[in-house]
Amino acid sequence: MMLSFKFGCIDNVLFFFPIVVVVCFILALRVLSSAETAKIGNRLGIVGMLAATFPSVLHAITNFVATHSISENLLPIVAVFTILLGGGIGFYVAKNIAMTSLPQLLAAFHSLVGLASVFIASAIFVAPQLFGIPETGATSFPVLNAIEISLGSAIGAITFTGSIVAFLKLQGVITASAFQYPGQRKSNMLIVLATIVMIIAFVVTQSPMLFISIIFASFIIGYLLIIPVGGADMPVVVSMLNSYSGWAAAGIGFTLENNALIVVGALVGTSGAILSSIMCKGMNRSLLTVISGIQQKNSTMIVSNKNDGHIKLCSPEDAGFIIKNAESIIIVPGYGMAVSQAQHVIRELSNILKLRGIVVRYAIHPVAGRMPGHMNVLLAEANIPYEDVLEIDEINHDFGSTDVAIVVGANDITNPAAKTDPTSPIYGMPILDVSKAKTVLFIKRSLGFGYAGIGNSLFYQNNTMMVLGDAKKIIEEILKTTKEE
Amino acid sequence: MPTIETLMIFILACFVGYYVVLKVTPALHAPLMSITNAISSIIIVIALDAAAVNSFQENSVTLSSWLGIVAVFLASINIVGGFMLTRRMLLMFSFKRKKKGK
Structure with a gap:
């Protein structure tokens, strides 16, 4: 922008580019409203990104043509190689990653946006004049710019370490269970307060040491923010970090008065916020209780609250027999399906059942899995028809008229206690009404508790059969029995 | 300095984002996250x-340039990776529709 006078009439064209960028990105999100139109969303996004970077690229090219000297254009050349290297890594990773690793890959990507914002904010801080921010006497920044840049880098830093912790938890490098210690909330509040004080002090003094301290304190906040959150709350965390990466971009946009960045940051920020709120509603919890991990404390006490009813175990062969004789089946996938990569055998099984004239459908709970839409992607990967996969509101009233509900590696999202037991920690959470089906087949690794640490009364119900073992192996065996005869 | 116009x-x-994202079908929430992740890397422009x-102004390599280079590297992983991942996911969803149509 600041060097635009060199371009002459091309400048008039470039003037419209931010509008192209913004329109492309809004449409890219808009077409995701249906699977029919979604395909072009990605292309719109790519066009928008090319339009966004084009002015800088054009600038570098014109300068190269004008000077014809390698030494004077060293940095643009380095930048090109950096893009090729970074892009190559991104391409390789995204092309080869298994779809089951999707949540951790997204967490890793969010951490990169966070770290990039920190570096960009620092680049602006060390040389504000290069970015067209006027120097105002003794302090190098106007007050508002100082507020924006410190907030931008703080949010970026929180996103970075928060995403790293989320990544490590999802990848299983560190334990996914909630990590809590006494005085956790107080010490967290203390660090947040200290950071706010540092930001205020920075705005006044503009000291580089304070700027660095804010970034490091925010790194610590990001870590502390995510470390108490347990595995099944990850859908909230991943979408929250998605949101933060948007706000960080908007913060940088405000600092430089770059409207395209402000708009895109706001789009991404609201998108992540909506997803987190949908996930919270799916668990009937507030964002605050999720990120502070409050629920765990209650539930550890309730673990002892065992129901001593009778559990019916059932072999895969028997399960296969029940399934074969059903007319309608609803499959309820959960994180266990993702862990054992059972989606492909499930597709095989449902194909065979369909050939026998059995209606097979899938019921998706919003918080099933570890990120929003996790189950949908895995089922889509296994080529399970999009039309057979239904959301909770679309299918919940059909359980009553269904012969067999097969729960694959899910637990809390089917627990009737959410409706019947006001003392239960998950009371009020919307659940899939699996218990209303004529027969419930529960495929589960063990009789252990779900993530919420509470017993599921569904296990003891008369029409429930438990099939214990690895989901993929069990379904393979069920598949064998259905293939026989 | 943010003027009332930039705040506006x-x-x-935010409102546009709210109403657009609210319409996104829950089945496509994963691609939504992946594409928003890619487009939030628009900060590569500043990087x-x-x-x-900016080096044309100063005509020298500064600390700011090096910080920028690192950010370019990180953001470009994200942009290419994010779009590639979104493409893979969306292809999965559209593939079955075609098959069904046959």
């Missing part, structure tokens, strides 16, 4: 300015 743009964009374009 920000607020309006490019820091890394390369």
